[in-house]
Amino acid sequence: MRAIIARKEHFNAAYRLHNPDWSEEKNQDIFGPYNNPNYHGCNFDLEVQVIGEINPITGYVMRTEDLAVLVKTQVLNKFDHKNLNLDLEEFERLNPTIENIAMVIWRILREKLDPKLDLKIRLYETERNFVEFPAS
Numbered sequence: 490m491r492a493i494i495a496r497k498e499h500f501n502a503a504y505r506l507h508n509p510d511w512s513e514e515k516n517q518d519i520f521g522p523y524n525n526p527n528y529h530g531c532n533f534d535l536e537v538q539v540i541g542e543i544n545p546i547t548g549y550v551m552r553t554e555d556l557a558v559l560v561k562t563q564v565l566n567k568f569d570h571k572n573l574n575l576d577l578e579e580f581e582r583l584n585p586t587i588e589n590i591a592m593v594i595w596r597i598l599r600e601k602l603d604p605k606l607d608l609k610i611r612l613y614e615t616e617r618n619f620v621e622f623p624a625s
């Protein structure tokens with residue numbers, strides 16, 4: 490039987506929504522206050538879901554303590570209290586929208602997880618806005 494285990498974490502980051510190929514005017518028009526050249530911060534809530542078979546012997550899908558360490562070392566240490574545009578190479582040419590942040594987190598964790606396990610990311614940018622990746 491399959492089950493979902495999940496880890497919830499929290500991180501703070503500064504960023505700006507910006508397309509370097511556009512004019513300042515177009516960036517302002519499309520991204521508004523979120524294009525602030527002095528950046529803005531968000532308090533992100535992250536939920537990492539790992540989906541897999543329940544091991545009949547251990548009763549585990551995956552040890553929750555292993556998932557906690559994975560999220561801390563691979564995601565929190567990289568994202569927390571950073572400037573996403575300046576500090577993370579992933580966002581050199583990728584706009585740090587919640588959609589893209591969730592995709593980058595998914596890609597990072599996907600590489601580290603047993604391929605038998607499925608992975609889903611839920612990322613809250615505010616209490617009201619969140620994204621799930623992948624959509625399917």
Ligand SMILES: Nc1nc2c(c(=O)[nH]1)N=C([C@H](O)[C@H](O)COP(=O)(O)OP(=O)(O)OP(=O)(O)O)CN2
Pocket residue numbers: 506523531585586587588614615616617618
């Ligand atoms: N599709 C997306 N739209 C927006 C994104 C995004 O990543 N993907 N991001 C932003 C801004 O970064 C912004 O920080 C969102 O925060 P906020 O304006 O506070 O969002 P709320 O809707 O929760 O704020 P209210 O107080 O409810 O107005 C914008 N759009």
Ligand SMILES: [Zn+2]
Pocket residue numbers: 523529530531614
């Ligand atoms: Zn924002």
